Amino acid sequence: MRAAQWFAPRDIRLVVVEKPVPKPHEALIRIESVGICGSDLHYYIEGRIGATVITRPIILGHEFGGIVESVGEIADPSLIGKRVAVEPGIPCMKCEWCRTGHYNVCTDLFFPGGPPYDGVLCEYAAFHADFCFPVPDALGPVEAAMIEPLAVALHTVELAQLKPGETAAILGLGPIGLLTAQIAKREGVGLLIGTDLLDYRVEAGRRYGVDEAFNASTEDTVKRIMQLTQGRGVDVAFDTARSSDTAALACHVVRPAGRCVFTGISGAESDLMPVSVARRKELTVRWCRRFRHDYPRAIAMVAAGSVDVTSLVTHRFPLERTRDAFELVCANADNVLKASVDL
Ligand SMILES: [Zn+2]
Numbered sequence: 001m002r003a004a005q006w007f008a009p010r011d012i013r014l015v016v017v018e019k020p021v022p023k024p025h026e027a028l029i030r031i032e033s034v035g036i037c038g039s040d041l042h043y044y045i046e047g048r049i050g051a052t053v054i055t056r057p058i059i060l061g062h063e064f065g066g067i068v069e070s071v072g073e074i075a076d077p078s079l080i081g082k083r084v085a086v087e088p089g090i091p092c093m094k095c096e097w098c099r100t101g102h103y104n105v106c107t108d109l110f111f112p113g114g115p116p117y118d119g120v121l122c123e124y125a126a127f128h129a130d131f132c133f134p135v136p137d138a139l140g141p142v143e144a145a146m147i148e149p150l151a152v153a154l155h156t157v158e159l160a161q162l163k164p165g166e167t168a169a170i171l172g173l174g175p176i177g178l179l180t181a182q183i184a185k186r187e188g189v190g191l192l193i194g195t196d197l198l199d200y201r202v203e204a205g206r207r208y209g210v211d212e213a214f215n216a217s218t219e220d221t222v223k224r225i226m227q228l229t230q231g232r233g234v235d236v237a238f239d240t241a242r243s244s245d246t247a248a249l250a251c252h253v254v255r256p257a258g259r260c261v262f263t264g265i266s267g268a269e270s271d272l273m274p275v276s277v278a279r280r281k282e283l284t285v286r287w288c289r290r291f292r293h294d295y296p297r298a299i300a301m302v303a304a305g306s307v308d309v310t311s312l313v314t315h316r317f318p319l320e321r322t323r324d325a326f327e328l329v330c331a332n333a334d335n336v337l338k339a340s341v342d343l
């Protein structure tokens with residue numbers, strides 16, 4: 001089968017590799033669409049996320065949808081022929097964290113496109129059938145692939161325990177920030193503030209439900225958010241950026257006894273945090289690690305039309321142009337929000 005393989009930073013080539021054979025519990029999926037994620041960009045450019053380093057040529061990609069072509073002998077045969085959204089992280093289901101419901105932080109997790117494992121920028125992949133979620137007919141390949149980032153945003157908002165009428169700020173209006181904005185609005189958030197360093201994303205924020213969006217490269221984030229909240233700060237601050245500064249900013253813009261949720265991946269192994277500010281305010285700070293148990297709700301929300309994932313995918317590329325897709329997203333060119341590789 002054809003695959004887009006990463007060889008070195010900014011070097012992805014089309015290669016031919018062996019088509020996988022499903023194990024007894026697995027489904028073989030013909031991949032239809034793969035979204036390019038902010039985390040993929042770290043691997044594409046730097047070959048690493050913090051201490052997780054690529055040490056051999058690998059296939060990237062983990063946000064995907066496809067059609068189940070066949071299943072192993074103990075996997076559910078009713079999956080065959082169905083379009084599925086797939087939870088990419090396959091946990092061990094045996095460790096203490098898996099057994100206590102926190103399977104997203106399993107320490108023995110298989111994650112496609114995260115070294116050392118190959119991802120899904122290729123024609124076929126085999127996955128644990130229990131992590132393949134059939135989607136209704138109304139969802140196409142792109143929507144099925146977007147279930148993954150939507151699940152991240154759902155988990156992000158759920159960690160914040162947002163109450164109707166509360167104020168919130170979203171630092172970073174990429175796809176995760178824009179999905180977080182849509183969900184927060186549906187949860188009844190009051191004033192919703194959003195920032196980004198790119199004007200076109202500030203504009204996108206307004207389209208997806210942000211009430212007060214501004215460019216943090218030309219305006220002082222803390223000052224502006226304090227003004228907008230009459231000096232109080234927001235109840236909840238979300239860091240959804242690929243930046244080393246936004247987690248610290250979140251601590252500054254949130255009110256005393258407020259909540260911060262950090263979902264963005266800066267790529268650094270350690271970042272500076274204003275711990276004295278966080279202590280004096282007695283903040284509740286939560287980090288988001290992907291999602292857990294969020295796929296069924298994410299699928300239901302897209303099926304019901306209560307969240308728009310489709311329009312976030314602004315650019316589509318064929319597999320042989322995977323490198324161009326990465327370059328476009330890296331450069332934030334042509335007002336890109338999400339790029340997908342469609343097979
Ligand atoms: Zn992702």
Ligand SMILES: [Zn+2]
Binds near residue numbers: 092093094099106
């Ligand atoms: Zn586990």
